[in-house]
Amino acid sequence: MSKIAFILILLCSLASAQEDLITEVVLKHDPKTPTEFLQALEGANLNLRTHMVANRGALNHSGGSFSIFGDVGPQLTFGIFVEPDPQGHLVLQESFDVRLLIEVITQDKKTGLHNFWELIGDGETADWHYRGNSLDVIADAQNINIGLSDTPMFGTRLRCSGCHTGGGLVMKERFPYNDWRNEETLPTGNWINSPRVAEFADHSEPASHLDELVRQSLTEYVKNLEEGSPETSKQWFRSVLAPLEMNLVSDTRPYLTRLTEESDIELPAEFFVDPRLSGPLEPVRVPVEVYRQALLELGSSFAQDETPGLEETQHAFLVPTVSRFDRLRTESLLQRGLINEELLADLLAVDYTTPLYSQERLSFMQLLPENWNTSAELQEHLESLLRSRRATDQATAQLADFILDSRFDASYHRRTATDFVERCRQRSNQVEVVKDWLRLDHDTVCLIVR
Incomplete structure (x- = not known):
C-alpha cells in the first residue's frame, strides 16, 4: 500500500x-x-x-x-x-x-x-x-x-x-x-x-x-437544537436576557452618497430599543450635516492609522443589534410555551434603552430555575420569588412591578419603547444629542470586544 x-x-x-x-x-x-x-x-x-x-x-x-x-x-x-x-x-x-x-x-x-x-x-x-x-x-x-x-x-x-x-x-x-x-x-x-x-x-x-x-x-438549526441540544431551559433563555451572538446594522445608503445628495442619515431603530419589545420601527433620520458635525467635534474617524481621511465606514452608524440566532431562539421559547408574550415584554422592558448586553437584564439569570416546562410554571416561580424577596437593586424592583402589576402589560411596554424612539426623532437635529449616540455606540462596541 x-x-x-x-x-x-x-x-x-x-x-x-x-x-x-x-x-x-x-x-x-x-x-x-x-x-x-x-x-x-x-x-x-x-x-x-x-x-x-x-x-x-x-x-x-x-x-x-x-x-x-x-x-x-x-x-x-x-x-x-x-x-x-x-x-x-x-x-x-x-x-x-x-x-x-x-x-x-x-x-x-x-x-x-x-x-x-x-x-x-x-x-x-x-x-x-x-x-x-x-x-x-x-x-x-x-x-x-x-x-x-x-x-x-x-x-x-x-x-x-x-x-x-x-x-x-x-x-x-x-x-x-x-x-x-x-x-x-x-x-x-x-x-x-x-x-x-x-x-x-x-x-x-x-x-x-x-x-x-x-x-x-x-x-x-434552531429546530434541530430543540430536540438535540443539551442546554437547560435556563441556558436557552440567555437568548432573551443575554444574547449569545450579535448582528450589525447601519444606514442603508453609503455615507459618501449621503454627503453628495445631502440626504438624511438613517439610524437603525434597533440601536435605540430591542425590536422584540417594540416591533419593527422606522429609522431615526439625522440631517447629514448634523451627523458630520458631530463626527468632527468628537474627532471621530475610521481606520485613521491605516487609511487616513476616512470619516466613517462605507455606511454610517454601523451598530450591533440582537442577532437573528437569538431572535429565532426567542421565537422557539414562545412556540414551545416556555415563555409568553407578556412575560417576555416584562423582562425586555427593564433597562430597555440598552437593547443589547444590559447588565441589569443579565442579573435576572440568577432568578431563573434550571428547567421548567410551561410559561405558567416560570411565571409562578418568578412571582413567588419576587413577592418573598425584598429587592436590593432597582432592576429587580422594577421587574417585580412589571410582573406583579397587571397594568404593565405588553402593549404598555411597546408604547413606552416606541414613545422613547419618537422622542429621539424629535431631538435628532441636535449635534450634542447625536454626539451622545455616537459615544454610546462606541461604548457598546468596546463592551462587546472587551
Whole structure:
C-alpha cells in the first residue's frame, strides 16, 4: 500500500463519525491548498458560489486583507483568505506556512448539526483537522452569560466557538452588508487582483445570497437544537436576557452618497430599543450635516492609522443589534410555551434603552430555575420569588412591578419603547444629542470586544 493511500485511509477512519461533504467528497481527494479544495468541489458537480468581503472595511483596503466565503448550499460553507504578495498582487493564501488555510462548516447528515473543519499548514504541507461539532461549541459556551460571575469561563474545545457562539452559521452584517461585495466589486486601492482573485472579485454573488442561506440554515438549526441540544431551559433563555451572538446594522445608503445628495442619515431603530419589545420601527433620520458635525467635534474617524481621511465606514452608524440566532431562539421559547408574550415584554422592558448586553437584564439569570416546562410554571416561580424577596437593586424592583402589576402589560411596554424612539426623532437635529449616540455606540462596541 502506498503512503498516500495509507494517509487517505487514516484520514477517513478518523473522520468516520461524521457524515458530511468533507468525509464523502473532500477527503477522497485530500486537497492541500484552497485551489485544490475548490477543484474537488467543482469536480463533484456541486453548485459552488462565492462571496467576497473586505476584512478591515470596504473603504480601508490599505492592508490588502480580504476573504472569500463560499458555499454549495447549507451542506457546506467555507472561508479562504486573500493576501498581497511582494509584487503588490492580491493572491490566495496557499503557502504551507504554519497557519489556517481553509475553514469549513458542514451540515452532518445524521444529526443535522454542524461539523467544523480546518486545513492547517505545518511548514511543509497541510492537513485536514476535524475540530468538533455544534454540541462542542455549545459546551464551550455553557458558562457564559449565566450571570454567576464577573469573569465567565469560556471553553477551549475549538477555536470556532469564538465567532460561532451558538454553534451555527454566522453572517454578522445585515443589509446593506457594509463590507461585502454586493452588485459592484469591492475597491482594492493600489493592489492588483491576481487572475484567480479577479474571478472572485468579478463573479462572486451579492452578499444577499449568503445572508439568505444563513437565515434558512439558522431556522433549521434552531429546530434541530430543540430536540438535540443539551442546554437547560435556563441556558436557552440567555437568548432573551443575554444574547449569545450579535448582528450589525447601519444606514442603508453609503455615507459618501449621503454627503453628495445631502440626504438624511438613517439610524437603525434597533440601536435605540430591542425590536422584540417594540416591533419593527422606522429609522431615526439625522440631517447629514448634523451627523458630520458631530463626527468632527468628537474627532471621530475610521481606520485613521491605516487609511487616513476616512470619516466613517462605507455606511454610517454601523451598530450591533440582537442577532437573528437569538431572535429565532426567542421565537422557539414562545412556540414551545416556555415563555409568553407578556412575560417576555416584562423582562425586555427593564433597562430597555440598552437593547443589547444590559447588565441589569443579565442579573435576572440568577432568578431563573434550571428547567421548567410551561410559561405558567416560570411565571409562578418568578412571582413567588419576587413577592418573598425584598429587592436590593432597582432592576429587580422594577421587574417585580412589571410582573406583579397587571397594568404593565405588553402593549404598555411597546408604547413606552416606541414613545422613547419618537422622542429621539424629535431631538435628532441636535449635534450634542447625536454626539451622545455616537459615544454610546462606541461604548457598546468596546463592551462587546472587551
